[in-house]
Amino acid sequence: MLLLAAVEQNADAPDLVAQNIAFGLIAFMMVVSAIKVVTTKNVVHAALYLVLVLAGVAAQYVLLAAEFLASVQVLVYIGAIVVLFLFGIMLTRAPIKGEEEHTRNWIGGAVTAVGLAALLGYTLIDQYGSSKLPEEVGIGRAEVLSDSIFSTYLFPFEVVSILLTAALVGAIVIARKD
Amino acid sequence: MLLNEFLLLGAVLFCIGVYGVIARANGVMVLMSIELILNAVNINLVVFSVMNNDIAGQVFALFVIAIAAAEVGVGLAIVLVIYRNRKSIDLDQVDLMRG
Numbered sequence: 058m059l060l061l062a063a064v065e066q067n068a069d070a071p072d073l074v075a076q077n078i079a080f081g082l083i084a085f086m087m088v089v090s091a092i093k094v095v096t097t098k099n100v101v102h103a104a105l106y107l108v109l110v111l112a113g114v115a116a117q118y119v120l121l122a123a124e125f126l127a128s129v130q131v132l133v134y135i136g137a138i139v140v141l142f143l144f145g146i147m148l149t150r151a152p153i154k155g156e157e158e159h160t161r162n163w164i165g166g167a168v169t170a171v172g173l174a175a176l177l178g179y180t181l182i183d184q185y186g187s188s189k190l191p192e193e194v195g196i197g198r199a200e201v202l203s204d205s206i207f208s209t210y211l212f213p214f215e216v217v218s219i220l221l222t223a224a225l226v227g228a229i230v231i232a233r234k235d
Numbered sequence: 236m237l238l239n240e241f242l243l244l245g246a247v248l249f250c251i252g253v254y255g256v257i258a259r260a261n262g263v264m265v266l267m268s269i270e271l272i273l274n275a276v277n278i279n280l281v282v283f284s285v286m287n288n289d290i291a292g293q294v295f296a297l298f299v300i301a302i303a304a305a306e307v308g309v310g311l312a313i314v315l316v317i318y319r320n321r322k323s324i325d326l327d328q329v330d331l332m333r334g
Contacts, residue, residue: 076236077236079250080236080240080241084240084244087242087248088247088248088251089243091247091248091251091252091271092251094251094254094255094260094267094268094271095251095254095255095264095268097258098266100261100263103267104267107267107270110271110274111270111274112252114274114277117241117278117281118281120236120280121241121281121282121285122285122289123284123285123293123296124280125293126277126281126293126296126297129297129300130277130300132269132302133272133300133301134274134300134303137304138270138303138304138307141264141307141308141311142263142267142307142311144311145263145314145315146263146313148315148318149262149314149315149318149324150318157309161258161259161260161326161327162257162258163257163258165257165258165285166253166254166255166256166257166258167254167258169253169254170250170251170253170254170257171250171256173249173250174246174247174250174252177246177249177250178243178246181239181243181246182239182243185238185239185242186239187237188237188238188239188286189236189237189238190236190237190238190285190286191285191286191288201290202290202293202294202297202315205290205291205294206294206297208275209291209294210291210294212315213298214298217298217301217302220301220302220305221301221304221305223287223305224304224305224306224308224309225305225308227309227312228308228309228311228312229312230314231309231312231313231315232311232312232315234319235299
């Protein structure tokens with residue numbers, strides 16, 4: 058529904074047709090896959106649908122001219138995190154063939170999600186109804202990004218690397234057998 | 236392109252992720268739904284970065300990706316330990332601390 062509203066708003070913006078069609082197709086694929094991720098009974102299928110969503114996000118980054126983020130998205134999310142998920146599914150022998158996994162409180166979840174979507178959609182359409190993205194995107198090149206990371210955001214960058222190390226060590230300590 | 240297309244896509248992904256966190260009982264599925272939520276946030280960060288012609292949003296999206304990787308590592312380790320101790324990753328059965 059929300060996406061239809063966005064497409065309707067877009068009808069009076071005939072420029073950049075190719076990008077808009079690409080956006081619509083990818084967004085549709087992402088939403089369908091995301092719904093499959095949270096509803097399918099087969100956990101392995103859920104992980105594979107998650108790959109589709111993540112690849113769609115990477116494609117949206119390309120549409121926004123953020124190539125470096127797109128490649129990081131593919132490397133880290135599709136390359137590493139999904140593999141981690143598949144290992145987790147394998148090691149926990151989660152019910153693969155759509156056995157039980159009782160769904161808990163799906164009505165509450167659906168009400169919350171739809172209510173939240175309505176609220177967010179109304180607010181966004183009200184606030185940013187016709188704001189356009191700039192046609193020429195000047196940023197997003199890896200050069201600008203790296204300049205920013207290694208000057209303005211150097212300290213948070215180092216903190217994130219320490220956090221990653223700590224998380225790695227912590228995961229090993231938690232999961233090892235003894 | 237309109238700003239709203241991307242913002243609404245992010246909102247829809249976020250809500251689907253929230254539904255997954257609330258409705259699924261499988262620990263691994265809850266972690267996957269959290270990934271959906273984090274990706275929705277990242278889309279918002281990047282689109283506002285392009286909108287305002289400010290690279291900071293993309294830097295923060297990178298940080299979010301790094302922290303998501305750390306979160307999945309630790310989260311899956313915890314789910315693994317739960318499975319080892321209880322032979323099940325049904326989150327409704329993990330209620331030892333319920334009063």
